[in-house]
Amino acid sequence: MKPGKHNNGAADDALGLLKADHDKVKALFDAFDAVKGKDDENHRKAELVEQICDxxxxxxxxxxxxxxxxxxxxxxxxxxxxxxxxxxxxxxxLIAQLEIMAPGDDHYDATVTVLGEEMAHHIEKEESELFDAARGAGIDLHDLAAQLAARKDELEADLLSPPTTIDAMAPHAGARRQPRAPN
Ligand SMILES: [Fe+2]
Structure with a gap:
């Protein structure tokens, strides 16, 4: 697929796409920080943690x-x-732990905080050392950007489809066709 076709990040450069992902995750952790320790914000916490994990x-x-x-x-x-x-x-x-936890559980806020701290350290290292290495290595960053954007679309479609599309009680439109009669 051609670069620029996707909306998953503004840049066609692979490092720009990765940086945009990093910034988004950091903003989500900042938003969690603002509700951390507040028991009346459980709904917001759950919403943020789901986004962070995804x-x-x-x-x-x-x-x-x-x-x-x-x-x-x-x-x-x-x-x-x-x-x-x-x-x-x-x-x-930590993501696996959070996926089976709920706000209000023992160590819930601490688990999110530690994940955020570890990711902040990881992101900082990636954006300095790894990004520098990638720039110096002669990698085709535009081609990589196209691959990243296409694969991201696939993964999001596979992993993050909203559960409402899998309503077991609804009559399903994608019914299997009757087996074709033999010729
Ligand atoms: Fe990473």
Whole structure:
């Protein structure tokens, strides 16, 4: 697909798309910070945490599928990428915990806060060291941007479809056709 076709980030440059994702996640953590510790904000907290988990899940998959392998091949710094992998694994662990927690649960706010702190550190490192490495490695960032945008659309469609589209009680329009009569 051609770059620029998608709305997932304003830039056609891969680093611009990743930065836009990072900024969005950081803004969501800031918004959570504003309601942290407030028991009457449980609805808002749940809404924010769902968005944080969705955004991060898609973003981490994109980076691991498309960005990290490219960088690993292009730059001679396995240590940097190994550390990034472990930081992603840590984020996945906390996301998995949050997905089975609800606001008001013991350690709920702390789990979100720690995830936010760890992601802030991870993002800072990516935007400095990894982005610099990517720029210096001669990677085609426009081509990568097109791949990222297309894959993001797919992942969002697969992972984040609103549950209202899967209403088991509704008569479903996509009924299987009758088996075709033999010729
Ligand atoms: Fe990352």
């Amino acid at each position: 955004e991060l899940t898609v973003h981490i998959m994109l980076e691991e599928e498309l960005v990290y392998p490219l960088l690993r091949a292009a730059i001679d710094d396995d240590e940097l990428l190994d550390e990034a992998d472990i930081e992603h694994a840590g984020a996945r662990e």
